[in-house]
Amino acid sequence: MTKQSNLANRLADHFGSRLLTAPAALSPYAQSEGPHAYDPPALVAQPISIEEVQRLMVAAAEQAMPVVAYGAGTSLEGNAAATHAGTLCIDFSQMNQIIEVLSEDLVVTVEPGVTREQLNLELRNTGLFFPVDPGANATLGGMIATRASGTTTVRYGSMRDNVLALKVVTADGELVSTGTKARKSASGYDLTHLFTGAEGTLGLIVEASLRLHGQPDSIVAATWDFASIEGAVETVIATIQSGIGVARMELLDEAAIRACNVQSALGLPERPMLFLEFHGTTASIAGELESVKDFGMAFGGGELRTATATEDRNALWKARHHALWAAKAMIPGARAWISDICVPISHLGEAIARAKTAISASGLFAPILGHVGDGNFHVFFILPPDDPASWDKAKAINEAMIAHALSVGGTCTGEHGIGLGKREAMLREHGGASVAMMRAIKQALDPKGLLNPGKIFLD
Numbered sequence: 045m046t047k048q049s050n051l052a053n054r055l056a057d058h059f060g061s062r063l064l065t066a067p068a069a070l071s072p073y074a075q076s077e078g079p080h081a082y083d084p085p086a087l088v089a090q091p092i093s094i095e096e097v098q099r100l101m102v103a104a105a106e107q108a109m110p111v112v113a114y115g116a117g118t119s120l121e122g123n124a125a126a127t128h129a130g131t132l133c134i135d136f137s138q139m140n141q142i143i144e145v146l147s148e149d150l151v152v153t154v155e156p157g158v159t160r161e162q163l164n165l166e167l168r169n170t171g172l173f174f175p176v177d178p179g180a181n182a183t184l185g186g187m188i189a190t191r192a193s194g195t196t197t198v199r200y201g202s203m204r205d206n207v208l209a210l211k212v213v214t215a216d217g218e219l220v221s222t223g224t225k226a227r228k229s230a231s232g233y234d235l236t237h238l239f240t241g242a243e244g245t246l247g248l249i250v251e252a253s254l255r256l257h258g259q260p261d262s263i264v265a266a267t268w269d270f271a272s273i274e275g276a277v278e279t280v281i282a283t284i285q286s287g288i289g290v291a292r293m294e295l296l297d298e299a300a301i302r303a304c305n306v307q308s309a310l311g312l313p314e315r316p317m318l319f320l321e322f323h324g325t326t327a328s329i330a331g332e333l334e335s336v337k338d339f340g341m342a343f344g345g346g347e348l349r350t351a352t353a354t355e356d357r358n359a360l361w362k363a364r365h366h367a368l369w370a371a372k373a374m375i376p377g378a379r380a381w382i383s384d385i386c387v388p389i390s391h392l393g394e395a396i397a398r399a400k401t402a403i404s405a406s407g408l409f410a411p412i413l414g415h416v417g418d419g420n421f422h423v424f425f426i427l428p429p430d431d432p433a434s435w436d437k438a439k440a441i442n443e444a445m446i447a448h449a450l451s452v453g454g455t456c457t458g459e460h461g462i463g464l465g466k467r468e469a470m471l472r473e474h475g476g477a478s479v480a481m482m483r484a485i486k487q488a489l490d491p492k493g494l495l496n497p498g499k500i501f502l503d
Contacts, residue, residue, distance in 0.1 A: 047107045048086035048130050054103055055089060059096075062138070064088035073114060073126065073133050077180070077368070079381040080122035080464050085112065085133035092138050094211065094219060094250045101248065102217035104132050110497050113244040115186030116159065118178075120382050121463030123190055123243050127498040134248065136185050142166050143251070150256040151208060151225050156185025156249050172256040175200035178459065179365040185249045190461040191241030195364070198284070198417030199291045199323070200257060202459070207240050211251035215490040225253050238485070243461055244496040246489045260323035264333065264350055265292075265357040271344035273297055273316040273400060273412075277393040280318070280416045282339040284389055288332050292321035292361075293417035297400065300367055300411035300424075307370030308363035315346065319364055321357070364413075371411050371424045378426045381435075383442045383465075385449040386420040386458030395454070396421055399445050406437040420458030446472075462500045471502065 070084035110128040114135045140157035161181045178194035193202035209223030223236035270276040322329040387395045403410045414421025425438040446456045456469035
């Protein structure tokens with residue numbers, strides 16, 4: 045009898061229909077938004093409590109079975125792939141309770157399967173919101189595991205800045221608590237941020253306390269076309285360097301705008317475009333808009349169109365969040381490979397210009413979009429699945445992007461994580477000594493190598 049059969053028999057009575065073994069039920073867990081191919085897990089369990097997660101981890105450890113945590117399946121680098129035979133996948137989707145909202149402390153405690161949209165819907169009448177917005181309706185546990193960020197990071201920070209405390213199940217099934225609900229602490233090692241961004245390789249996040257923020261009095265969104273992508277980027281740099289607290293500052297090149305126009309009927313000019321959003325009072329936003337407008341007009345800015353009505357703002361950001369699907373629809377049957385880098389803001393213009401030139405020379409359809417307010421941008425390579433020459437061109441462009449980012453003090457990934465796709469790049473970025481230290485931490489916390497094996501480190 046195989047390990048997975050032994051484990052399935054052991055767990056069947058307790059989990060019942062929440063233990064998935066049929067091939068048809070397992071196959072969705074071999075799919076994600078990234079290009080990486082991998083097999084389904086051997087088993088999927090759907091716990092509803094911390095105690096059940098501990099039970100699963102203890103049982104898996106006794107059988108020496110690999111364990112992968114799964115949220116909403118929106119990762120882009122194969123972060124939750126079951127790459128080893130006999131893997132147990134723990135699907136946290138049913139641990140989706142909002143445990144406690146402490147409005148006076150601006151803190152919420154959640155289970156890992158709560159999604160960001162679910163949380164903000166629950167908070168809508170409190171005057172508070174959770175700001176981190178990666179676009180996809182990801183689970184908060186997955187967002188913590190990948191140290192996610194997104195469109196609002198330029199003002200509110202990433203998950204790293206908004207996680208206060210965690211409960212984590214370790215590789216041997218022990219429950220540990222990290223951090224507190226206080227706004228700061230100088231007590232001991234910062235274990236909270238050790239697990240934040242570890243991609244489930246050090247422990248399983250089963251509860252999190254997160255920072256909340258007050259809903260702004262007024263919100264204004266805007267679109268702004270530019271004669272050149274360089275002009276749009278220079279406007280971003282000037283705005284950030286001036287200290288203006290813009291809430292969102294997104295760049296879409298003309299290819300991205302064309303796709304969004306087709307998909308969402310935006311009717312925008314097909315030129316490089318900034319999508320902006322300002323949070324504050326009516327008076328403060330008016331002043332910030334004027335300052336930003338002064339910067340942009342000096343760099344070839346066209347018409348600055350503003351939107352204050354909720355439905356108009358939502359339509360704009362819905363189109364931005366759906367840009368990937370819009371881009372894929374431009375080439376029927378194509379697959380998408382989305383890569384990202386992040387550079388110091390002073391090097392942003394050069395990094396985007398290099399990527400843009402390489403894409404143009406390659407003949408590929410590869411829109412550029414970015415959370416450029418924090419130096420992070422993405423390339424959506426839209427590729428025919430049966431055209432290896434196109435994939436080779438994309439790989440070469442991606443490699444050049446990473447090499448340039450590292451040469452100017454940037455990173456191989458601003459928010460996608462390492463997973464399967466950027467393990468070699470991570471080694472180049474950090475160097476052998478730093479990666480050896482990471483491996484030592486992994487060995488100390490997971491000596492059998494059961495937690496999300498094959499990720500982050502090159503085997």
